[in-house]
Amino acid sequence: MKLLRRRWIQCILTVLAGVLLLDLVFPPRPALPYSTVVTASDSTIIHAFLSRDDKWRMYAETDEITPVLRDAILFKEDKYFFYHPGINPISLVRAMGRNLLTGRRTSGASTITMQVVRLLEPRERTYSNKLIELARALQLELHLSKAEILQLYLNLLPYGSNIEGIKSASILYFGKLPKLLSLAELTTLTIIPNRPSSLRLGLRNERVKQERNRWLRQFLDRGTFSAAAIADAIAEPLTAHRRAAPQQMPHLALRLLREHRQTPVIHTTIQPSVQAAAEQLVQNYVNRVRAYNIHNAAVLIVDNQTMSVLAYVGSADFHNVFDGGQVDGVRAVRSPGSTLKPLLYGLAFDAGLITPKSKLNDVPTNFGGYEPENYDRRFNGPVTAEFALANSLNVPAVKLLRDIGTPIMVSTMQKAGFATVRQQAKDLGLSMILGGCGVTLEELTTLFTGFANGGRVKALNYVQQGRKLQGTAVPVLTSEAAFLVTNTLTQITRPDLPNNFDNSYHLPRIAWKTGTSYGRRDAWSIGYNQRFTIGVWVGNFSGVGVPELSGANTATPLLFQLFNALDYNSPRGWFRPPTGGPDARLAMRQICPDSGEVPGDSCAARATDYYIMGVSANWRCVHQKIVFTDLAGRMSYCAHCLPEQGAVRRSYPNLAPELIAYYTVKRIPYVAIPTHNPACERLFGTGADQKPLITSPNDGSEYFIDPKSPTEIQLACQAANDVQAVYWYLNDRLIRKATPAEGVFIKPKPGVLKISCVDDRGRHSDIRIVVKVE
Ligand SMILES: [Zn+2]
Numbered sequence: 038m039k040l041l042r043r044r045w046i047q048c049i050l051t052v053l054a055g056v057l058l059l060d061l062v063f064p065p066r067p068a069l070p071y072s073t074v075v076t077a078s079d080s081t082i083i084h085a086f087l088s089r090d091d092k093w094r095m096y097a098e099t100d101e102i103t104p105v106l107r108d109a110i111l112f113k114e115d116k117y118f119f120y121h122p123g124i125n126p127i128s129l130v131r132a133m134g135r136n137l138l139t140g141r142r143t144s145g146a147s148t149i150t151m152q153v154v155r156l157l158e159p160r161e162r163t164y165s166n167k168l169i170e171l172a173r174a175l176q177l178e179l180h181l182s183k184a185e186i187l188q189l190y191l192n193l194l195p196y197g198s199n200i201e202g203i204k205s206a207s208i209l210y211f212g213k214l215p216k217l218l219s220l221a222e223l224t225t226l227t228i229i230p231n232r233p234s235s236l237r238l239g240l241r242n243e244r245v246k247q248e249r250n251r252w253l254r255q256f257l258d259r260g261t262f263s264a265a266a267i268a269d270a271i272a273e274p275l276t277a278h279r280r281a282a283p284q285q286m287p288h289l290a291l292r293l294l295r296e297h298r299q300t301p302v303i304h305t306t307i308q309p310s311v312q313a314a315a316e317q318l319v320q321n322y323v324n325r326v327r328a329y330n331i332h333n334a335a336v337l338i339v340d341n342q343t344m345s346v347l348a349y350v351g352s353a354d355f356h357n358v359f360d361g362g363q364v365d366g367v368r369a370v371r372s373p374g375s376t377l378k379p380l381l382y383g384l385a386f387d388a389g390l391i392t393p394k395s396k397l398n399d400v401p402t403n404f405g406g407y408e409p410e411n412y413d414r415r416f417n418g419p420v421t422a423e424f425a426l427a428n429s430l431n432v433p434a435v436k437l438l439r440d441i442g443t444p445i446m447v448s449t450m451q452k453a454g455f456a457t458v459r460q461q462a463k464d465l466g467l468s469m470i471l472g473g474c475g476v477t478l479e480e481l482t483t484l485f486t487g488f489a490n491g492g493r494v495k496a497l498n499y500v501q502q503g504r505k506l507q508g509t510a511v512p513v514l515t516s517e518a519a520f521l522v523t524n525t526l527t528q529i530t531r532p533d534l535p536n537n538f539d540n541s542y543h544l545p546r547i548a549w550k551t552g553t554s555y556g557r558r559d560a561w562s563i564g565y566n567q568r569f570t571i572g573v574w575v576g577n578f579s580g581v582g583v584p585e586l587s588g589a590n591t592a593t594p595l596l597f598q599l600f601n602a603l604d605y606n607s608p609r610g611w612f613r614p615p616t617g618g619p620d621a622r623l624a625m626r627q628i629c630p631d632s633g634e635v636p637g638d639s640c641a642a643r644a645t646d647y648y649i650m651g652v653s654a655n656w657r658c659v660h661q662k663i664v665f666t667d668l669a670g671r672m673s674y675c676a677h678c679l680p681e682q683g684a685v686r687r688s689y690p691n692l693a694p695e696l697i698a699y700y701t702v703k704r705i706p707y708v709a710i711p712t713h714n715p716a717c718e719r720l721f722g723t724g725a726d727q728k729p730l731i732t733s734p735n736d737g738s739e740y741f742i743d744p745k746s747p748t749e750i751q752l753a754c755q756a757a758n759d760v761q762a763v764y765w766y767l768n769d770r771l772i773r774k775a776t777p778a779e780g781v782f783i784k785p786k787p788g789v790l791k792i793s794c795v796d797d798r799g800r801h802s803d804i805r806i807v808v809k810v811e
């Protein structure tokens with residue numbers, strides 16, 4: 038007896054030493070690779086991927102293991118699970134005795150812990166392996182809590198084929214999460230793993246049901262569940278069948294799979310109802326515009342407060358290979374068209390360059406060889422900054438970018454997370470504001486959330502996370518500038534309402550900006566109210582341009598539909614100007630409507646406008662200029678030639694030279710300052726009226742050109758020496774602004790060519806030449 042006890046002690050010590058040694062040499066395998074599961078905000082499964090070893094092995098989280106599930110599985114497999122150290126000595130001894138008596142090896146006495154060991158590391162059934170498994174079971178108990186071991190067990194249970202774990206089985210056979218299983222369904226799933234090949238769900242449901250009900254009756258005998266619950270469960274039909282794994286939102290799912298390799302369950306912020314509505318609207322919309330050869334669209338919907346992405350539509354149909362459905366339109370790099378203009382105007386408000394009613398000249402302008410035109414190829418003359426932004430005029434935008442500087446615009450965009458612009462930074466010029474750079478729908482949508490959030494941009498959240506982990510806000514605009522941008526983008530008297538816009542549309546209350554890229558390849562419309570920002574892109578992934586495509590007519594209708602579906606009659610109020618507080622810098626002031634500047638002595642009219650205190654320029658308006666003329670007002674004097682008598686002081690519009698040139702060419706009447714006194718010694722006129730004289734080419738001459746290598750023709754003029762700049766026009770189209778002495782070269786096309794030269798006082802002359810093919 039003494040000997041036996043010593044042997045027992047020896048045995049236990051050996052096992053313990055073995056466990057410790059094993060633990061050092063062979064640490065326990067934490068788990069097998071899981072199938073990545075992507076869930077929506079309500080924890081429904083959006084998408085599931087096979088594990089690296091091609092199994093459906095979905096990870097059930099602790100809160101998915103309900104008490105009912107736990108009780109059922111423990112009752113069936115291991116009643117003393119919470120009381121033994123991984124091995125159950127009593128049943129072990131009992132099994133050993135049985136083996137000795139019968140001379141057969143039976144596989145009783147396996148605790149859940151030991152089963153987990155075998156599921157993690159399958160071994161042949163030998164006595165020595167059994168010992169290893171015992172040691173491993175003790176080891177596992179050292180490392181993991183009971184709850185973790187049970188969780189691991191439920192996640193590894195075999196269900197036949199390549200299905201492992203209660204969650205995979207629940208999803209793939211019952212189409213629901215384990216939490217939602219009935220007692221009958223749950224019991225079914227606890228009996229399959231013992232005989233996964235003979236109890237095939239879906240194929241032998243009748244047999245499975247018999248076995249299920251046998252266990253349910255046992256539950257009743259032992260009082261595990263109430264009689265009523267068992268009766269219901271026994272009556273429940275078994276309809277399990279193998280289903281396809283959820284494969285929704287493939288663009289986002291694939292993206293998150295790459296970004297979160299080690300996460301078995303990726304909890305996204307996607308709201309299934311919003312996502313479903315967005316997908317439906319995109320699909321219907323693309324079906325409608327397909328007639329115009331427009332095949333794709335992408336949509337991103339963001340909650341402004343949490344920065345959570347609520348819907349993500351990468352393309353109209355992922356599975357449509359003809360239209361490149363697998364391309365993710367949310368992340369594809371495209372040309373932004375005019376969609377960056379609001380940021381530029383915001384920067385200009387913050388730089389003090391403009392206020393909403395500042396006047397900007399929309400006239401043909403040459404920016405060192407770059408001559409932007411408007412979308413409709415027309416110019417509007419002097420316009421307010423808010424008109425220029427709401428109407429997306431190009432020349433004022435390029436001028437503002439020149440004044441602010443491309444590097445400021447680029448660095449602000451970098452701060453706001455524009456990755457391609459960061460790479461392109463060195464190569465970007467003024468054309469970037471008209472679309473000459475690369476952006477994604479995701480970047481643009483993020484930028485616009487900044488306008489809704491007082492000028493502060495935060496990274497988007499795709500994955501649910503604690504408050505602490507939320508991205509830091511990067512200020513790109515002040516709250517004042519952001520409000521002025523919003524206020525401008527809310528105006529509805531604008532040309533980028535859809536053409537067919539009528540009463541059948543409900544116009545949502547949003548601020549929005551459209552964009553159309555060069556060659557009509559991309560239609561954009563990004564809009565926001567206080568709650569949501571929605572980005573819409575419509576076009577072809579092939580990059581094919583379509584004449585009918587435009588931000589206003591192609592993207593905006595979809596944007597409106599999305600807002601109306603999502604936030605019809607938004608309960609939240611509208612953006613309020615950040616005025617009134619002690620630190621408020623936004624205020625109203627009186628201005629002269631001719632310039633948008635503080636009224637000067639000769640400004641009669643008054644209007645009010647927002648301005649940012651201490652920031653907005655405080656210039657006095659000089660829209661009028663005082664000039665001394667003769668009594669008839671036909672001749673002007675300077676300080677040198679001002680006669681002592683017979684001169685009068687008059688006020689004339691103080692027009693910018695490019696505006697004068699534009700009025701002259703367009704034959705728009707304006708009040709000009711009279712010609713300067715021809716007798717004045719300060720000036721040497723070129724003629725009686727001192728208009729520029731075109732000296733090359735000769736009026737009425739004929740030129741012969743070789744169309745393959747057309748020769749250049751030089752344009753030259755003589756201008757009065759009070760002239761700083763001349764404007765050259767071909768057939769009434771501005772081609773260059775130059776100094777009077779500068780040689781300008783053109784490559785003419787065959788035909789009659791009208792050449793005009795306008796000086797900065799509006800004096801001009803025209804000639805005509807004929808260009809013929811050699
Ligand atoms: Zn004025």
Ligand SMILES: [Zn+2]
Nearest residue numbers: 674675678717
């Ligand atoms: Zn003079």
